[in-house]
Amino acid sequence: MLISRWVGHPRFLLAFRFLAALLASAPLLFLITGIAAQSLGPDPGQEVTESLGLAAFQLLIATLCMTPLKRWTGWGGWIRIRRMLGLFAFFYATLHVLAFLQFILGWTDLWATFTKRPYIVAGALSFLMLVPLALTSTRGMMRRLGKNWMQLHKLAYPSVVVAWVHFIWQARSDVGEMVFYGLAILVLLAVRWKWAGSRGMIPFARG
Numbered sequence: 697m698l699i700s701r702w703v704g705h706p707r708f709l710l711a712f713r714f715l716a717a718l719l720a721s722a723p724l725l726f727l728i729t730g731i732a733a734q735s736l737g738p739d740p741g742q743e744v745t746e747s748l749g750l751a752a753f754q755l756l757i758a759t760l761c762m763t764p765l766k767r768w769t770g771w772g773g774w775i776r777i778r779r780m781l782g783l784f785a786f787f788y789a790t791l792h793v794l795a796f797l798q799f800i801l802g803w804t805d806l807w808a809t810f811t812k813r814p815y816i817v818a819g820a821l822s823f824l825m826l827v828p829l830a831l832t833s834t835r836g837m838m839r840r841l842g843k844n845w846m847q848l849h850k851l852a853y854p855s856v857v858v859a860w861v862h863f864i865w866q867a868r869s870d871v872g873e874m875v876f877y878g879l880a881i882l883v884l885l886a887v888r889w890k891w892a893g894s895r896g897m898i899p900f901a902r903g
Contacts, residue, residue, distance in 0.1 A: 709773055716777040720784040723751035724791075741799025748795055749819075752788035753863065755781050756826075756856050757877065760884050767891075779833050782852070786830040789823050815865035818858050825855035850899040853888065856881055 727747055730736045736743040762778040765771075801816070829849055831837070838845045860881055864874045888896050 709776060712773055713777055713780065717780060717784075720755060720781060723747060723788065741795070745792060745795040745799055748788050748792035749863070752785050752792055753856075753859050753877070755785035755788060756852065756859060757880060757884070759785060760852060760856060760881075764884065764887050783830060783833060786826050789826055793819075793823055815862050818865060819862035822855045822859040822862055825851045825858070829855075844900075847900045850897060853885065853897040854899070857885075 727736075727744055731740065731744070734740075759778055759781045762774045762781070765774040796819075829851055832841060832845060832848060841848065860874065860878055864871065864878065867874050885897065
């Protein structure tokens, strides 16, 4: 009972949100520090781009973990940070796209280069699915969309799968990290399937 009161205290929830925000900000802080110290290796642009993309991917997975953690622990604090983590994921994904265009792909003849690299197509599709999630993340949009809000935000599931395809497609020899993330995503999808069936993962599914 004492522990329950403690974790439910507004100050504890505020500290928890602050810690989550600090951890979500860490990849960007490390990158800024690395750029200032010129310690990002022989190809800083590549390092920046890959680090931003990986941070977005990790945070998207973390966002999908919040509901299972809430159900398994019975503590609603996990849901309190879900939207924040999702917005951080979108923030990093946006920076990743901009860095990719600036340092790797370039801004000229985008369509020709885009269509020749399947992993770029997968990454773009994943990012585009995140856009409406970020735009409708406010409480006001939740009220306006009603039941459709939940249906729309199921896009997080196909988005994380396509993002994983984006990363595994461009992996060369060391695929162990992506295999680990793939297994984590598989577990999350299996849990969601058990709780809500296929309709729990397919946006605007009927029946």
